[in-house]
Amino acid sequence: MPFAPEPLDPDDDRPPYEQVASSLGAAIRTRRLAPGERLPSHKELTELFGFARATIQRALRDLEDEGLVVSRKGSGVFVRNRTERPAGLRPYVEQAFASQNVTIDFAGFSSETLHGALQEPLDKIRVGRLTPASIVIRILVPDMSVPQAAPVRREDCADDPRLRERMRNIMIGYARSIRDSVAELSHLGLVPETRVDVRVHSGTQFFKLYVINQADAFFGYYPIKPNKVMAQGEAIEIYDLVGKDTVLFHHSLNDGDSSGGTQQVEQARMWFESVWETIAREFDLDAQ
Template sequence: MNGVVESLDGLDPDDPRPASQQIANVLRAAILTRRFQPGERLPSQNELADRYGVARETVKVALRVLREERLIVSRQGSGAFVRAQTERPVGLRPHIEAAFERQHVSIDFAGFSSETLHGALTEPLDKIRAGRLTPESIAVRILVPDHSQPAAVPSAIDGPENDKAVRDRATRISRRHSEAIVDSVRELGELGLVRSATAEVRTHGTAALFKVYVLNNSEAFFGFYPVVRHTVTIAQEPVPIFDVMGKDIPLFQFAVGDEEDLATQYVQQARAWFDSVWTTIAHEQQP
């Protein structure tokens, strides 16, 4: 990292612009020309202050400019990173894996089912079993719809006679993934590989038209479910249904920074929204 710092352009003493603006310009150019890759950590505030012979407050102002331009995100205790979605929405898996590098891991998910989360958790949980990751605690909370009651999605298009079968199918899919997550996380605690390992599932009576992940109370990911018409097979018969398609939908990332910027406020509100549903209209998943 020090080599990267030294390779950055210096300040121009003849430039009338403030040092903070000049530093922002240098870092912006380095980001846009891919000297810093998406997701890469920038030099620390101390390193930049030493490089340019300025106070840390000057560097903070420069980084604030880049955050407002949505080129970087700041993560408490970790530094500033090039925003992963400067060109496109982010993938969830690497962020889930990075979350498990913390001593205490918390993951809150709200959506239609936990299929994507189940897939993203496979590798970090395997690494814990192999002793390659050693968090002290894991806490996973999952919020999904209660499909025992009629809802707009999923629902049969051509009449109520198939509606319960459609909802039963959605329940099976949701339970398959959520129960696998619960069993895998709790097993780590039972084996003594993690001091505290909890996983809970609660259901609620509203339709899920978007998904939200909150990782370690410091990052939030949001995506919209498109509602589609498609045909599924139930009891060996084709049934046209209204459904949501969640796999591989674009996710947008927000991370808590050192400033009360929009991203920090979004993460705070996502956490508050999740807690409000979890503690009011949600109930434990029935056997």
């Protein structure tokens, strides 16, 4: 069956090449364009979207830069097999909000990256371009009231309560912002049901994990690197968990029942649920 893109939003004020890239990217992520499949030709895409050839070429370059497609000279443009490749989180989060019921489970160090990835889809809900019926987000982070393996002082690898207090404040700031932004959508009558829950556990979080709509998982390790931070007015040399250097790998139930991707998603869901329901403790963001 020939590929047919979803109709573009006439109220979308993004440049045409971004609209085309977004449409094709969504088709790739939902497997309407399968891994290894050849995309329609430039001429066909020009006719399908109604934009100039230069617009189509720019959109395809953006998709190639994102790692979603690969261009083969003389053969055309093909969807990459991305299951074991580094993946960008933001486009998948935005695509998740096109669903009626949005669920995001996050386990990590502070939820800073999640906070950033949520901004665009939440803005689109505010202007009526996305209309989910429910949003449920669960955030699982380490308990910074107890010593952790990191961050620690660089000079002796010792625990420092000032470092833990700094990280605790960072976590609370991002988690509160996520909760308040999502709750606002309910107060405005834009999303009937919203909930953001936060729980803590005593173990150090050496990796970050996202499970989106119970169908896609993103996993990556935090490298530990030297850093210098300000804590209670003093500059301290530390060994830190560095989230910005975390490479995320994407796995999806859409990869097929017998694939490694499906098993990865199932195991990620099992791990998160097991920690959430056993050793994790509720954390009141407003009691701090």
